[in-house]
Amino acid sequence: MKKGNRSKSKQEERTHSDKELFKTLWNYIIPFKRLFRTLVFLMLLNVVFGITAPLLFKWAMGLINESSSTELKLILPPLLGYFLILIIQWFSRVLHRFYSYKFSTRITNNIRNHVFGEVLGNKLDFFHNTESGLLTSTITNDIQELSDTGDRFVYVTTNLIRLFVILGILFYFSRWLTFSALIFMPFLFIIILLMRNYTRRVSSKWRKNWANVNQNINESMRSIQICKAFNRESENIKKMKDLNEETYRSSVRRGFAIFIVGPVSDLLRHILTIVILLVGTLEYNHLASFTVSVFYLFIFLLDYYYYPVLALARNINSFQSAFAILDRIIKVTEKPQIKEVDSGRIHQERFKGELEFEKVNFSYIPETPIIKNISFHVNPAQRVALVGHTGSGKTTIASLLLRFYDIDSGSIKIDGNNIQSYLLDDLRTR
Template sequence: MKHTDGVMTGREQRAVFWRLLRYAGPHKKRFMLALAIMMVAAGAELLQPILIARFIDDYLTPQLFELKPLLTLAVLYVGLLIAAVIGQYVQSVLFWRIALSIVQALRLDVFAHVQKLGLSFFDRMPGGALISRITNDTEAIKELYVSVLAVFVQNGVFMIGTFLAMFYLNATLAFYCLAFLPLLLAVVGLYRKISSRFYEQVSAKLSEINAKLSESIQGMAIIQAFRQEKRLQKEFADTNEAHYRAGFRAMKADGLLLRPIVDVLSHLAIAIILLYFGFGSFAGPVEIGVLYAFVNYLDRFFEPVNQIMQRLSLFQQAIVSAGRVFRLMDQQEFAPGKQGDDKPQMADGEIEFDNVTFSYDGKTDVLKNISFTVKKGETLAIVGHTGSGKSSIIHLLLRFYPLKQGSIRIDRNELSAYPEEELRQKVGLVLQDPFMYSGTIASNITLFRDGYTQADVEAAAAFVGADAFINKLPDGYQTEVTERGGTFSSGERQLLSFARTMIADPPILILDEATAMVDTETEEAIQKALVAMEQNRTTIAIAHRLSTIKHADQILVLHQGEIAEQGSHEELLSKKGLYYKMYLLQAREKTAAI
């Protein structure tokens, strides 16, 4: 579904609506059953005024009070009343079950689709706005199925039945009342046209509110440290005010175009009926029962109209929200996947970059003609100033972004040829800022992957030195980890991420400034573990502290996306180039700190 930001056209709204209805496909049988029960319940309810009209005209007016026919009418009326109540309850439960199942499936589809998208999409999409699509917008869609469509179908059936009953009683008068339908349709069309613009603005501003909340909560330490509270409060207040104004405009449209206009039309219809019977009384007697039934049916007709009109706002919000969700689901910016039919296996872990050039935006190259080879068991360190392209090399090696120029090979096979499972299982990654999930320490190490025992967890933790602090905790490996591991120090979180990587024993290890967030004492413990980790394992380490990569077999010095220098620690120092200057600068900083 193609759509640019802004107000959806009527054609786009219809396309969204039919796309939503396709989710009801697996529930056809249950829907037909609910519809049949609904029609029975509506028929039972619509027959009640006819029985009352017959009682008034055939028995009450002529003063005929025969027990048997009156008892029959009473039993029929009570039976119809009970049938209508039971039918309404059963069909309501069925519709709710269908609706909740559809929304459940939709949310699963959205979440699954988002997980397939590439990092290039998340680079542009604010996290708060994305959360708003998955939560607020799908909740609005739920209201469509739960509160709107069921009411539309139920009351639509009831309105049709009402007109049939009116035609049965008096076809001429029913034709007069039928003239109100085009007016109602015109009101609905006008409301949809006006409200769609307002609800698009409401949804957009709600996404901005969620984005600002997410950003503020994640950066609360910086906000308080730099006294940014007032500025952010003002920005949030401005966005909130814009959301309020859009919502208020939508409510004004609701207040004018929904119930008030329907009430005016219903009063006009009653006036027509009274005029019809009033003029008819000059020509002959009036059937009071028929008059009662018509007034009753008009009330029963316009009440469903009111219910439908009152839910038009929910319908419009749901269509707008569904459009936003479907635009997300139509995103085709997937993470690069496997290409070709071959299924190579990683064994040695030899890595080769061959004239790799890369750009995130397609305009500015962040990597330019990068070429290097890391043989089995070797350690390659990458250093350079911020923005030199260090992390971009890692992103490409992990196949987070598509490679358009050059070639990356592992064990002489193209990186694109490896299945996703093989690539993720055989390449271990440790980031500068490790992410912890809610759960236990043990589950954060295994990440709920199958095949690992408690002994494996403890061995991995002991291998990286994490067991020292884990064993001091009251619950040990079953200690609960709070959101993002906030109760642990940065060093402890990093040790857990090391254990998480090493439990899989990958042939390739990637360290993205793994010691940058760690104190000196913890760094020494990690360095001891790294020496063991790098044995018989191909390692690529991005490092800020040059003292931690002296042992590397080769070092790449990046500058503005290009390889400025390449060699061992001693070779680079002897060249007295960029690496030499960086090393001297860090040595002076360390001496000054002492």
């Protein structure tokens, strides 16, 4: 029984697959394809020049190794080339930082505007059935945390390209050393896959706890007079402490899930370095074509190979956190059963004022009626007062007249036409 409840809880936390969430993210990126291409170009520029630098060092060491002379002019060309590359890389990184910030801010604003518009487009039922803390947290904190996701997506894309280019260069100089460098990758990705579901689960839990904290703050501020009138300050403080403690625990678990890949990868990296040194020494002793400069190139490129792999590993878990946010955004924005749909076709410049309720029934909660079989007629210019105790349905009748809610049965007519036939803008502003 407990197992079934746990499975149900997981399903409620994440209702969309990674593929669906990635598609959602891409739809938010599409309007800024030009900025996206600029970022990709700048990062590819860094990749090209980053790989060129160790090749220049290999060239310099080859010149020194092949010549008995130690004159500076031998290594001056590769050193000047390396200096020029550093200058170009510096400018490209500055530009990348600028466009990265611009790109992430554009995406964040686009998502926030979309979510805010979708939320306002819902019927009042949505706001009755959705916690205000969830809405506030989603539109503010959650979306702000997505600000780096677009840049992270570009970063992952370019690192994949960098990884394949480096592997191609390494394979060209030594197949055995390249195979040795690939040994640790299966172990790393096994760890990533094992941590993936855990990261997804704890990230969703952390988001939910933050929403509860925001909800508690909003409710406490709105009902501060009632709180003080009934001396409930201590109860509210205790509730806030409990919520903060739960948020702290989920935050620690989330941090562990995201950052555990780093230490494990560092350990694998040190093991990989030892393997490369052992295999490289064997090749140097048995193969004449394997020179000191080639050996140096492998050691130099080890970091260039390792960090793209580490970046991919870390960002896979980071994407799980971003996907948890996107999942909540979809839950908030895609609820077709409560979207306010304008089914009206009649454009009315001015109403005469004839109003008729005919056998109207309505309930906020199914099978719990608020208005039962009510009928009345009001002539144009006639004044009618609705009198009743609190909760008798006076405000509800006014809300039904403006179609804030749709009735369960019966009909409401203005000037002889059902109110559902009028355009909502005309019905609410005339």
